[in-house]
Amino acid sequence: MNYYTFSGRTKNFTFALMGIGVIALLYGLFNGEISGARFWANILLEGLFFSFIALGAVFFMSLQYVAQAGWSVLVKRVYEAIGTFMPFGLLAIFIVLVASIIGGMAGHNDIVYRWMQKGVTDPSSPVYDEMVVKKSMWLNIPFVLIRTIVITSVWIYMGMVMRKRSIEMDLTNDFLPLHYKNMMTAAVYIVFFGITEQFMAWDWVMAIDYNWHSTLFGWYLFDDMWLTSVVVTILLTLYLKRKGLLQNVNSDHIHNLGLWMFALSVLWTYLWFWQFMLYWYTNIPDEVVFFQPRIDHYRWLFWIMMMVNLLFPLIGLMTRDTKRNPMFLAIIGSTIMVTHWIDAYIWVMPGSVGTGWHIGFLEIGLLAGFTGLFLFVVLSSLAKAPIQVKNHPYLEESLHHHF
Amino acid sequence: MATYIHALYNDDDRLIDGAKKVREQGFSIKEVFSPFPVHGIDKVMGLKRTRISICCFIYGCTGFSLAFWMIWYMLIKDWPIDIGGKPNFTWYHNIPSWIPVLFEATIFCSAHGMALTLLFRSWLFPGVTPKNPDPRTTDDHFLMVLPAHSEEDELKLIATANATGAVEVKKVHL
Numbered sequence: 001m002n003y004y005t006f007s008g009r010t011k012n013f014t015f016a017l018m019g020i021g022v023i024a025l026l027y028g029l030f031n032g033e034i035s036g037a038r039f040w041a042n043i044l045l046e047g048l049f050f051s052f053i054a055l056g057a058v059f060f061m062s063l064q065y066v067a068q069a070g071w072s073v074l075v076k077r078v079y080e081a082i083g084t085f086m087p088f089g090l091l092a093i094f095i096v097l098v099a100s101i102i103g104g105m106a107g108h109n110d111i112v113y114r115w116m117q118k119g120v121t122d123p124s125s126p127v128y129d130e131m132v133v134k135k136s137m138w139l140n141i142p143f144v145l146i147r148t149i150v151i152t153s154v155w156i157y158m159g160m161v162m163r164k165r166s167i168e169m170d171l172t173n174d175f176l177p178l179h180y181k182n183m184m185t186a187a188v189y190i191v192f193f194g195i196t197e198q199f200m201a202w203d204w205v206m207a208i209d210y211n212w213h214s215t216l217f218g219w220y221l222f223d224d225m226w227l228t229s230v231v232v233t234i235l236l237t238l239y240l241k242r243k244g245l246l247q248n249v250n251s252d253h254i255h256n257l258g259l260w261m262f263a264l265s266v267l268w269t270y271l272w273f274w275q276f277m278l279y280w281y282t283n284i285p286d287e288v289v290f291f292q293p294r295i296d297h298y299r300w301l302f303w304i305m306m307m308v309n310l311l312f313p314l315i316g317l318m319t320r321d322t323k324r325n326p327m328f329l330a331i332i333g334s335t336i337m338v339t340h341w342i343d344a345y346i347w348v349m350p351g352s353v354g355t356g357w358h359i360g361f362l363e364i365g366l367l368a369g370f371t372g373l374f375l376f377v378v379l380s381s382l383a384k385a386p387i388q389v390k391n392h393p394y395l396e397e398s399l400h401h402h403f
Numbered sequence: 404m405a406t407y408i409h410a411l412y413n414d415d416d417r418l419i420d421g422a423k424k425v426r427e428q429g430f431s432i433k434e435v436f437s438p439f440p441v442h443g444i445d446k447v448m449g450l451k452r453t454r455i456s457i458c459c460f461i462y463g464c465t466g467f468s469l470a471f472w473m474i475w476y477m478l479i480k481d482w483p484i485d486i487g488g489k490p491n492f493t494w495y496h497n498i499p500s501w502i503p504v505l506f507e508a509t510i511f512c513s514a515h516g517m518a519l520t521l522l523f524r525s526w527l528f529p530g531v532t533p534k535n536p537d538p539r540t541t542d543d544h545f546l547m548v549l550p551a552h553s554e555e556d557e558l559k560l561i562a563t564a565n566a567t568g569a570v571e572v573k574k575v576h577l
Contacts, residue, residue: 277499281487319456403442 002390004245006383014376021369028362037110040103041352042362044096044112046370048204049228049344051089052221053374056229057082058159059193062186065162070397071256074249076389078240079233080163081382085374090152092370093204097148101141112352115139115210131211139210144203151196158189167385175391197222208351212290220271227264228340231333233257236378238326245387251324252402258323261333265313272306293350298357301342308339341367406557407433408549409536410564411571415441418545421567422447425549430560433548436540458520459513466512470505536575544570 033039057079064072096112104116111117115132119125132139165182169175198218206217234257240246279287294302312332322328349357389395412418418441422432432448435441445453475494478484483491490496522528540546547564551557557574564572 273499273502277502280499281489402446 002245002386002388004240004243004379004382004387006379010379011376014372014379017368017372018376019369019372020365021372024362024365024369027365033362035103035108035110037112037352038357039362040096040099040112041348042366043092044204044352045344045348046366047089047092047096048348049341050370050374051086051093052225052344053228053232054083054085054089054159055155055193055197056225056227057233058086058155058162059190059226060229060233061162062189062193065183065186066190068183068394070394071253071401073389073392073394073398074246074253074401075233075237075257076166076392077382077385077387078236078246079229080166080385081378082229082232082236083159083163084381085377086159087156088373088377090156094148094152097144097204101145104141112348113207113210114351115207116141129211135210135213138202139207144207147199148203151200154192155189155196158185158192161185162189166389169392170386170390173391176393179393194222197225205347208348209290210351212286214275214287214290216271216275220268220275223264223268223271224340224343227261227268228337230257230260230264231337234261234329234333235337236382238330240382240387241326248388248399250401253398254326254329255320255323255403256401258317258329261329261336262313262317262323265309265317265336269306269310269314272309293354294346297355298346298350302346305339305342305346309336309343312336312339405577406551407575407577408551408557408560408564409571409573409575410547410549410560410569411537411539411573412545412547412568413543413570414568415444415545417568418547419443419447421564421569422547424563424567425547425560428559428563430549430556433550435548436535436537436546438541438543438545441545455517455520459517462516463509463513465516466509467505469512470508473508474501474504 028034028039028042061076061079061083063069064076100111100113100116103111104113104118107118109117109127114120115129115135117127120127120129120132121136122128162182162185165178165185169178172178201218201221202213205221206213234254237246237249237254237257241249276291279291312335316328316332317323322332345359345363392398410421412421415437418435418437422435422444425432426447426449435444435448437444478491478497479494485491486500489500494501535541536548537544537546549560549564551560561572561574
């Protein structure tokens with residue numbers, strides 16, 4: 001039994017979640033929300049959150065290739081499958097970009113990316129902003145569109161190529177050349193992704209608060225991608241193990257994944273605090289414009305999110321035993337997934353929706369819908385390939401992984 | 404006079420295999436000398452879980468409290484200094500700028516404390532005679548020290564060591 005079967009019951013569950021999402025979309029459509037920023041900001045939020053999981057998974061996969069890591073071969077299919085969600089999430093982000101451009105051209109002011117408003121670079125206009133004029137070398141609509149399309153297509157293409165080769169490796173005995181090809185692609189991908197992810201972080205998230213800029217924020221998002229993808233890998237692996245698959249994954253593999261979760265959570269806090277402390281200390285208007293609305297209007301979400309993301313993994317996963325306990329890992333993993341969604345909420349909302357935010361049916365419904373879509377895509381691609389890799393130079397090492 | 408069998412391996416996987424076979428027959432392993440940490444050898448040897456993490460926690464707490472007290476005494480109690488206009492008459496108002504100090508001091512104390520504990524516990528000081536029975540274990544060989552209590556045991560241990568691919572087996576009287 002080396003194949004995962006995407007059973008009808010699970011499928012129906014994902015369809016039900018997607019159904020809630022569709023209802024939320026229709027609700028937004030007929031409620032008049034569609035002309036406001038809240039509707040689009042929510043789609044952007046879900047697109048960011050879920051495509052970041054997929055992007056992190058493809059990055060993690062490349063990292064395993066380049067580092068020639070042996071232990072992770074048994075869970076390789078899991079993060080490969082997570083990576084296949086990439087085009088769907090990126091499409092959602094792209095739709096919001098286009099919607100903002102159209103909204104801006106039509107003269108709407110209540111759009112997600114406010115720097116796209118009509119007349120924002122025109123000194124006689126009431127929405128004129130000198131900051132946007134100064135940043136227009138980088139932040140102008142054609143350039144943003146071109147680089148988004150080019151960069152995301154390269155990401156999607158490289159991710160697909162690596163997965164395709166990996167599946168081909170199982171079908172042939174001459175798998176080493178394919179593995180080396182994948183290693184080369186992965187090395188290129190890591191460098192390319194490391195640079196371009198920064199651009200996309202600026203365009204998709206930082207540009208919402210266009211008066212603010214930070215050189216660290218891209219790395220902060222990078223860590224968020226990496227962490228959420230590892231957590232989803234853990235949750236899926238535990239789920240598959242409960243289903244009786246992936247029997248060769250022992251508690252040492254789980255321990256390694258738990259170590260990643262612990263380390264990346266601490267790194268997340270480090271980056272978060274680094275930014276916060278320096279902003280707090282220097283108190284420069286350009287910079288505090290990021291934290292001011294977040295602390296003033298999103299106070300409880302902001303602090304609770306930060307404390308949970310730090311303390312849950314730090315205290316909960318500090319000892320060896322909790323990293324090997326599936327129940328414990330699942331609880332901590334799902335908790336920090338929720339708080340990282342809140343984190344993503346706080347990236348997007350203050351600059352687009354502003355002070356009048358609330359978490360209602362639209363937020364919850366779209367979250368459910370995208371979760372359903374994500375699970376559907378990931379589980380379908382999981383079912384397409386043998387769940388345990390058959391041919392891999394480090395398979396034997398992974399089977400005997402112990403420490 | 405105790406008799407020991409010294410089994411020398413040139414591969415860590417064979418060493419683990421040998422150690423497993425020895426333990427399966429009910430013998431104990433006195434010590435293993437290796438040029439690098441071999442993953443899983445502690446489990447095979449049946450060693451108790453290390454207590455150094457407990458030490459680390461205690462040293463960390465010490466460093467944290469020391470830094471906490473130092474900041475409070477130097478920057479609040481004894482001589483409050485206005486640094487960049489930040490509030491400095493109470494501890495909690497200035498907490499973001501104290502966190503790096505607390506962090507550094509915690510790491511400093513736990514790392515140095517652990518290193519010193521390890522050196523002290525393994526009795527590694529300048530001028531100490533090395534306990535290492537064979538200098539090759541500092542290069543590319545692994546040595547397993549097996550106590551033997553009778554002639555019969557000796558023969559069994561030597562046979563096991565040879566069967567698991569030991570490159571050299573020696574009988575040592577101490």
